[in-house]
Amino acid sequence: MSGPARWRNHPGYGAFVVHRVSGLLLALFLPAHLYVLGLAIEGEAALDSFLRWTEAAPVKLAEAGLALLLAAHLAGGLRLLAIEFLPWTDRQKTLLALAGGFSAFAALLFLLNAL
């Protein structure tokens, strides 16, 4: 009834969405991660074969996306802990910018190392 959800149009809500979505995507990735670790138990050949596949450029690019998700979730989580356990600061947008900058930096660093 209230029309477009403009009460969500502000940076703090955007940070919440990034934190929630990155957390869900990481949770979805976790079974794949555990499966790969499980390959090591099955035998060296199976793991090596998979690791060769991960050397492909598209997979490295996807891994950079994963690094971005991890960094964004970590930075967003630290921001929330700062809100909840440190004295309040009105520089919330600065904290958001720092979290975003850290995430982008971490993903780019991963990509540079991978190339």
Added chain:
Amino acid sequence: MSEPRANGPELSVEVWRGRAEGRFQTYRVPLRPSQTVLDVVTYVQRRIDPTLSYRFACRVGMCGSCAMMVNGAPRWTCRTHVARVAKDRRLRLAPLRNLPVIKDLAADMTPFFDKWREAEARFLPSSPRAAATARIPPADPERAAADAAIECIGCGVCHAACDVVAWQPDYLGPAALNRAWTLVNDARDADRRAHLAAVAGDAGCHACHSHQSCATFCPKGLNPTASIAGLKRASALALLAGRL
């Protein structure tokens, strides 16, 4: 009553008619300089459709009666200028979100104020009325924390802006928790631990996701998110110290 013909620029105003079930009805309202959204609603009710229900009292941002959803955001309508929120000359007005609708633009504030009671958000005097006035330095950190949160007018804008209120109906909400924070910091209160205990449960401060929508839309410029963060810290410390 028929709609008066206007010369000059007009606003197209969609207004919610009905209760939980209803529809938007469109009215044409003359555009005026320095016009507030409340002016527009009043024009519709007095000049076009007297069956329209809405609520207001002071018209100057003191009473907290006239809040509504304006183009999808909660606003105090008496101090929201049309020029600021309707640049395309279109307004969509609905009753405050997260509350039952009585009729048209009038929301039922009962659940909102019930939550203040559930949060024990009322002052508990520690000395009789005849006692000398308590002397509290304005610079005292607790007083400063309470002062920062004290000017709430109970308009319900933060309650309507909060998604946690929508997702968890028993959540006490930003206004009640903000009030509780002022009492936890009030040296004159007789049982500050009781205020903290009332807001430390599942429906209390720890349910807040720190979206900061309450702080973004509070028309008085208060920051309930900061107050709730204070309650989170205070209740965690009280728990560690065995006081909760």
